[in-house]
Amino acid sequence: MRFSPLIEQLMDAFRVLPGVGPKTAQRMAMHLLERERAGGERLASVIQKAIDEVGYCQRCRTLTEADICAICETPRRDDALLCVVESPADQLAIEEAGGFQGRYFVLHGHLSPLDGIGPDAIGVDQLEARVAEGHIEEIVLATNPTVEGEATAHYIAAQLARYGVRFSRLAYGVPMGGELEYVDGGTLSRAFSGRQPFSSD
Amino acid sequence: MRFSPLIEQLMDAFRVLPGVGPKTAQRMAMHLLERERAGGERLASVIQKAIDEVGYCQRCRTLTEADICAICETPRRDDALLCVVESPADQLAIEEAGGFQGRYFVLHGHLSPLDGIGPDAIGVDQLEARVAEGHIEEIVLATNPTVEGEATAHYIAAQLARYGVRFSRLAYGVPMGGELEYVDGGTLSRAFSGRQPFSSD
Structure with a gap:
């Protein structure tokens, strides 16, 4: 058994979202149909509206x-x-x-x-x-x-x-709060060549 | 700065899905708008159609x-x-x-x-x-x-x-392929009281 054709289509359509595999798509479809039909209607209409209306800033292209x-x-x-x-x-x-x-x-x-x-x-x-x-x-x-x-x-x-x-x-270097042990070699050698004067004042 | 109002609405609408927090919602919104407008249109229309048409089986309620x-x-x-x-x-x-x-x-x-x-x-x-x-x-x-x-x-x-x-x-017991070490006490004691005759034939 699978779900009914329309539910299978819904699960399939969710796969377009990043990081959504078959299990997550099933959970999303069940959640919307079982518990969140109002939220689902809103999601459908906002996706459609955003796709219709969101374009690029004429000046900066965002x-x-x-x-x-x-x-x-x-x-x-x-x-x-x-x-x-x-x-x-x-x-x-x-x-x-x-x-x-x-x-x-x-x-x-x-x-x-x-x-x-x-x-x-x-x-x-x-x-x-x-x-x-x-x-x-x-x-x-x-x-x-x-x-x-x-x-x-x-x-x-x-x-x-x-x-x-x-x-x-942007400056290359070790990320704040990171531990040197886990920083990759390329980043570390860039951080060395870009080292900054330092004093204890 | 935030995104424009409509993009913020889109990110917000994705939060209705299970397991979707602010970061994931942002990734989903960006992905649809930047790379998957056709898939997004399809998702919106299938959600709407499923919400309109999927009901319960008159006999078994699935x-x-x-x-x-x-x-x-x-x-x-x-x-x-x-x-x-x-x-x-x-x-x-x-x-x-x-x-x-x-x-x-x-x-x-x-x-x-x-x-x-x-x-x-x-x-x-x-x-x-x-x-x-x-x-x-x-x-x-x-x-x-x-x-x-x-x-x-x-x-x-x-x-x-x-x-x-x-x-x-359904029978209670230890799950197939599990390790006893990681099975919770309640399940383990149920598996003991429900133990089955076993022979090496």
């Missing part, structure tokens, strides 16, 4: 249902400082860490020639147009500390070199 | 979009044997284990007076009407091996005693 997102809209941000990230989730992580008061630009990915993801797909033209406006003094290339993220940062810095802005990259 | 579920419909099942379970998921687990060829009755819960769940809510009247039809010879009370499941099994057996059917309950 996900938003507005034409221009709240961070691009506010006058209370430093126009001279631009942080380039791979995804809206990275942007959120930086915002939640606090301290950065500039603007953002979201690539939605990184260069990946083998997958056909070139400069167009990550919006390099749009980024260049923004730099050409002339307000930006420093660009923080906060792409991921991976081979692809590095390559993307290098490409962007080379492409925009002629505008005379400063480029920076 | 979840189904049909009036009568496939197991109740087929003539290739033993009408003399009825298995009473707390949920459709329990029913599926028994079906997948294989071996049981009778019919089912789904309680959708167990007696829980403090939560206002009495005999009506778990369909005892409907179960009694079914027994009164006269085909059933044995009822396997496969409610959960918990205090509430036990109490529910006792209540049903007492309520239906006058129909002269046999009642049985």
Whole structure:
């Protein structure tokens, strides 16, 4: 026996969510049908509404249902400082860490020639147009500390070199609260070469 | 910063699913919007359709979009044997284990007076009407091996005693493939009192 066809379809549809295997999909379907029909109706309608209405900020390309997102809209941000990230989730992580008061630009990915993801797909033209406006003094290339993220940062810095802005990259090093024993060798050797003067004052 | 209001609503709506906390909800929302809009549309429409159409089998009360579920419909099942379970998921687990060829009755819960769940809510009247039809010879009370499941099994057996059917309950014991060291004391003592003759033939 399986469940009825429509329940099987529902379990199958849940598999589109990240980290959801057959057992979890079954639990989700049973939970919605047995105990949370109101919440399920709400979930269905909000998913549909979000897919219909959420697009990209015309200025920074982050996900938003507005034409221009709240961070691009506010006058209370430093126009001279631009942080380039791979995804809206990275942007959120930086915002939640606090301290950065500039603007953002979201690539939605990184260069990946083998997958056909070139400069167009990550919006390099749009980024260049923004730099050409002339307000930006420093660009923080906060792409991921991976081979692809590095390559993307290098490409962007080379492409925009002629505008005379400063480029920076997040510091590499051991994570706060981590134990050296568990830090990988690549990170540890980067932390050594980037070591900082220290005094006990 | 948070995400835009509609994205926050989407993340919030995912929290209705079991085991989904704020971080997982964020990952799900980002994944759908960034990479799986087609799958998201399908998920939304299947959830809505399932909520609209899935009801209870008129005969056994399991979840189904049909009036009568496939197991109740087929003539290739033993009408003399009825298995009473707390949920459709329990029913599926028994079906997948294989071996049981009778019919089912789904309680959708167990007696829980403090939560206002009495005999009506778990369909005892409907179960009694079914027994009164006269085909059933044995009822396997496969409610959960918990205090509430036990109490529910006792209540049903007492309520239906006058129909002269046999009642049985799943055997308690150590789980197959488990290690005795990790089996709880209650289970172990039940397994001792229910010990079976054994010979090396």
